[in-house]
Amino acid sequence: MPLSLTVCTPLALTDLGNLLQVLWTFLSLSLFSLGGGNTLLSEYHHLSVVQYCWLSSSQFADIYALAEAAPGPSSMIVGLLGMGAAWKEGAWWSLLSGYGAEAAILLPSTLLMVVACLSWNKFKNSPWRVAFERGLGPITLGILFAVGLKILQTADTNIPGVIVSVLVCVLMLRTRISPLWFMAVAGLLGGLGLINR
Template sequence: MSELLAAAACTPARLSDLGTLLQVLGQFLSLSLFSLGGGNTLLAEYHHLAVDQFCWLSNAQFADLYALAEAAPGPSSMLVGLIGLGASWPEGPFWALLSAYGAEVAILLPSTLVMVLACLSWKRLEHSPWRRAFEQGLGPITLGILFAVGLKILRTADTNAAGVLVSVLVCVLMLRTRISPLWFMAMAGLLGALGLINR
């Protein structure tokens, strides 16, 4: 009941206000520097911004945009552009496109510049014990963050027992077999088209 009241009290931030748009772009700029392991590592924060803080999207809309970003070819950070597009769509196509492109540039630019600078000097540290320690330390951290992201998606997208069961089954099969993920996507799409699973 409290979740329903909170959702009703949430009013979407208006992006036609340039100040709000700049605030959102500033947040994506700062988040860019924390995307260790790729854009998906920030999924929980994307969800917090889009669903809880600014109320641009519902849980279902966020899950749909995540699925679209993952199914489309390209980087996982494509989700940020889709969030920007969905967030400001009520303001009209101009603000939607401005927000989408602005958010995408904001999430990609700082981390790309840091990576270019790091790659230029990374070769010089090839035999340094600091480099090996850094690489070995980031592996478990990134895996832990990605595990938390998977749990966030499960809580966001799966709202019935059949969806949870399919998610757990796919997870087990992905870990235990060498079946291509494309087969799982095709089967989930077919089950959804037949109405056997839904959100």
């Protein structure tokens, strides 16, 4: 039976309804960002590459690298995804989409954390608090591991890139070498054309 290939067409954000739909999507994801904004990276990839077709997988990897290289919160990628989503509609829509997506992802979780921090000390000796805190650790680590795998799938598309990624992971886990050295060596290998995406 032949497989039918569906062509993914980007969602036009100049339509206010589509823009509101995108903002609502990020707003609803905000409260699920346990452990930081990177925990939702797989969902961000699904939304921007598969569901809404804003970006290619390669463009998503580039935006992720840019968001990680810049100082600031890891959820900065959402603003860049919002800008990338509306880039074809022009600078004004791109900025509106970027700022809107960033506000949508940060506002609910920030307000929840402020409320939680203000009331968390009331439960200082509660066994529920201790159980909650201990339970979130493994959950967050599992989510971050899944994010790491998604980045490997997205960024590494050739054998030398995969080898370098695996080697860096092993060295990071087994040694105390600064991650800056790994970034410098990977940048040099990329600059020399020995590894690429």
